[in-house]
Amino acid sequence: MTVFKSIRHIIDEFDSEEALSVSLAKYTADLSEKFAKQKDSFTVVMSGGSLIKSLRKLVEAPYVDSIDWSKWHVFWVDERVVPKYHPDSNYLLAYDGFLSKVPIPSGNVYAINDALSAEAAADDYETCVKHLIHNKIISVSESSGFPKFDLMLLGMGPDGHVASLFPGHPLVQEKKKWVAFIKESPKPPPERITFTFPVINASENIALVVAGAGKAHPVHVALGNGEDSDVLPVQMVSPDEGKLTWFLDKDAASKL
C-alpha cells in the first residue's frame, strides 16, 4: 500500500518481499513500455545484492513475454573490480538471475572492462556513458549536464549505503565525477567503481528497493523521525527532477 505520496516521492509498503517483487515488476514493465514508445530505448541501471532477486517476476509471465527487451540498455550503479565471472561480480549476479533469462541484445549490456585497474575501469565506464550520450541512447539532464538514466534500481545496505557510496566516505560528496572508484569498501570486496550522487540524482526514475528487518534502522532514519547525527547516503538519494519510489516490505518498515 502507498503510505506516502507526493508528485515526485512515493513510499510503498508491502506485506512481504513477494508482494514487493510483484509490484516492482509492474512498475518496471510500465516504465519499459513508456520509454520504448517515447524514445525507442530504455536505460536501466542495476545494483547488486538482493535487488536482482527482487526483479524475479520480470523473467516470468506475463512480463517475460510482454516487455520489448530489444529496447533495454543495462548498466550497473556500482560494480566490484573483479573478473566478470568471479563470484563477487555484480555482472555475474545479474547474468545468472536475470540477463540469461531475457533476450536483451548482448551489445546493450554494459559491463565494466574487467581487465582494468579500479582507476582505469572508472574512467573507461565514464567514457562508455559519454559515448552512449553522443549516440543518443542515454539522455542528458538539461539542468545539470549529468547523464539522465530512465530507471535507477537501487538497493540499500544495513548501514544506509547505496551503490558503493558508504557512510562517512568522501565519495559521498563527489560532485564532478560521473564514475568514481573506491579501494577500501567496508563491504567486501574492497575495490569497486560507482556512479556518484549527481548521476544517481539526475535519473528520471529511482526505485529504492529495501526488504528485511536488517534495514529497518536506516529506513527509520531516512523516512521516520530518526535522529541520527550524520546524514546517511540513502538520505542523499533525491532526484533533481525525476521521481523517487521506495519499495519497502513490512520488516524494513517496521521502525516507521
Ligand SMILES: O=C(O)[C@H](O)[C@@H](O)[C@H](O)[C@H](O)COP(=O)(O)O
Ligand atoms: O555492489 C553492491 O554491493 C551493491 O550494489 C550494494 O550497493 C547493494 O545494493 C547494497 O549493499 C544492498 O545489498 P543487499 O540488498 O544485498 O543487502
